[in-house]
Amino acid sequence: MKLNKIHHIAIICSNYEVSKKFYVNILGLHIIKEVYRKERESYKLDLSVGGNYQIELFSFPKATIRPSYPEARGLRHLAFEVDNIEVAIKELNGKNIITEDIRIDEITEKKFTFFSDPDNLPIELYEK
Incomplete structure (x- = not known):
């Protein structure tokens, strides 16, 4: 396949x-x-x-509520690639969306952060 x-x-x-x-x-x-x-x-x-x-x-x-907690089985999060994470965070924060602090991926050394959608689905921004 x-x-x-x-x-x-x-x-x-x-x-x-x-x-x-x-x-x-x-x-x-x-x-x-x-x-x-x-x-x-x-x-x-x-x-x-x-x-x-x-x-x-x-x-x-x-629709039934799906349990969501750290390391639960199933879809962990939805990730979007962005060119500049600081610019994306500033835009989200300007729209009253709370984002976590920027972290660095220990393997790729790329910047990333998380925020939530209205149903608390974790969404990741990952810098290109």
């Missing part, structure tokens, strides 16, 4: 409008397509990340 690239990442949110605002207005992702599926009472929002990747944002009524 030959895998070419990551096609998409799916996120189920608890409040569609809040998460849509966060991913579009705060993170600046572009809307590809938005669909309301009446039979599921569910929205599906396709978002473009840098023109190469896609995040699918879903809303479902009564």
Whole structure:
């Protein structure tokens, strides 16, 4: 098997409008397509990340809460590459998004930090 690239990442949110605002207005992702599926009472929002990747944002009524704590099994975090981490942090902080202190990856010596989406999903910024 030959895998070419990551096609998409799916996120189920608890409040569609809040998460849509966060991913579009705060993170600046572009809307590809938005669909309301009446039979599921569910929205599906396709978002473009840098023109190469896609995040699918879903809303479902009564979606169960997934446990999230350090080193839990499953998806650990979502990471975005940025050119300048200080500039990205300043922009996020200006939009009232709290970020952790910058850390240095001990293997690559690159700068990175974390913050959370509206459902407390950990998001990492990793400097190019």
